[in-house]
Amino acid sequence: MNDIEDLLLGLDAEPCTQLTPAETARSERLLAQITQCAPSSAAQYAGAPPAAARRRPPARFALAAAGVAAAALVIGMVAGGQFLGHAADHQTGQGQAPSGLTLTELADWTAVPGHPAVTSPVVRQAARACLTGFVHDAAAFTGISDVDQRGSVITLMATDPASDTTVWCISASGRAVLAEVVNASYLPLPAIGTTAVNALGSGFGIGSGTISEAIGQAGSDVTGVSFKPAGGRTITATVQDGFWSLWWPPSHSNGPFDGTVTWTTADGASHTAPLSSIYADSKKPTTGNGKPSAIPAAG
């Protein structure tokens, strides 16, 4: 600690002290009031930072309806904090659209993804950017899976096996753009049938420069997933280790906020359902089915 910091420490207007009994009582009253409310409709709270983790359908659609660009949402810290704010940084960067991606990166998007190896330099760079930019303890996230490349944009899932936390992240040109929590102790994955799919989260961007995305679980017999946004063409999802994920730019489809999910199973059957009908109920008991296996990033 240098002299300036030492001096400033002594000038803290609110040095660390124990809460007074009155403050403690007030904080407990507030806690009781807050937890009486149903945790829904985040869109009512304009004070919150741009958010990425949108798992409950009402909140997701509320966000879309409020005009919040899907990709403008960040956790940062887990940043979700954990994931805090880095996308916000990129939103204002030169040439970058509200999503945090440049217009060139959006224009290079493809409906069918590539799947570079987790050990390839481009994936290592993307994983490093995501973990450095979005998670608090980057070294803990040793599993990288569900790598999806559309143009120069990489999405992937990173898992901390110890805390059983998985985040889905977008990176482009070595930048961390967006992250969402897919699995965490307070949001356990629901059980899913071997031939079923569900949606864990989605976000729909509105307007130029935004992006939209959808993420879900896929049963062990699911061999492929695609999504056709309302008013758009079919997008092939990346499916691996019990998850499916995809994203698309507004030039492909810019609302309304639904579409059709089609999935194929090992027996050759094809199934379809509206996205809005397959949202997972996070209250269901978890079985562990559908969680990603950890692929060592350094492997």
Place this chain on the structure above:
Amino acid sequence: MDPSFTELYRSHYSAVLRFVRRRVREADVDDVVSETFLTAWRRQDEMAVAPLPWLYRTARNVILNANRAVGRREGLVVRIASMGGGDPGSEDQIARFEQRQDLVSLWQGLDPLDQEVLALQIWEGLSGQDAAAVLGISRAAYSMRATRARRRLAAAISPETSDPEPSPAIRVAHIDLEAYS
């Protein structure tokens, strides 16, 4: 009551309260803290690993939005402790006291974002990465800003320290100090 949220709330309430008190007048503190934790309750899925920076960022946005709503356009100012008027004592203590007085004046002349950059690291005790996340800027931008802000303050209170790019606020502070020496 959700046990995980309750634990998070009780762990961080005090820190968030201090964060808010450093930045708003006392009459507004409870409103900002309430809205911050209400947002946290409704967005628990965004606070997977490190909730405190998320809470700080949310509180900061609540304050900035409130300021915008009443037409305030200036940045968010971080309060610094005022200096007491007692007898500082020995010569060393007098020198230290004067340094602190200078620092208070200089702090008040700093750009609000520079204040925030320093406060998050020194008073909120965040790492550079977390502080950058709170402000929504890159780590590199945060580090550069923090270094410059420290250098400006150091140059102003330590004449032997050079400041290659003193800000207008610091230049004014130099003049003021000379006028009273």
